[in-house]
Amino acid sequence: MADEIRQTRQVNSDGTASVRTTEVADKSNHAVGASSIASRIVWFIAGLISILLVFRFAFILLGANTANSFANFIYSASHPFASPFFGLFDYKQVYGESKFEVSTLVAIIVYLLIAYGIAKLLTIAQPRQD
Numbered sequence: 001m002a003d004e005i006r007q008t009r010q011v012n013s014d015g016t017a018s019v020r021t022t023e024v025a026d027k028s029n030h031a032v033g034a035s036s037i038a039s040r041i042v043w044f045i046a047g048l049i050s051i052l053l054v055f056r057f058a059f060i061l062l063g064a065n066t067a068n069s070f071a072n073f074i075y076s077a078s079h080p081f082a083s084p085f086f087g088l089f090d091y092k093q094v095y096g097e098s099k100f101e102v103s104t105l106v107a108i109i110v111y112l113l114i115a116y117g118i119a120k121l122l123t124i125a126q127p128r129q130d
Contacts, residue, residue: 039119046115052078053108063098082107
């Protein structure tokens with residue numbers, strides 16, 4: 001399907017006029033589709049990780065009980081993403097007590113910054129739409 005239809009009027013050598021219709025496809029939209037989809041996938045994954053970490057932060061802040069299956073799931077699923085940041089601050093892993101876990105907040109920020117960088121790299125060749 002054409003993105004634009006152009007009509008040009010031509011005057012022939014014998015003095016008669018003719019109209020020429022051409023269909024012009026915008027090729028720039030087709031070339032950036034894959035990078036845009038990849039960027040959306042990166043943001044989706046970063047969003048899932050961030051949601052897990054936000055739940056973890058809220059549950060630890062409120063002292064959620066590990067005997068609860070949902071709280072235990074959140075702690076277990078988010079632990080691999082939060083654990084690289086435990087050494088930044090004095091961290092003692094105690095569940096069930098109210099604690100302000102700064103390392104989880106740092107993890108959320110770092111993962112979002114990484115996602116932003118990857119998404120920008122994937123879409124760096126796209127023309128800006130102002």
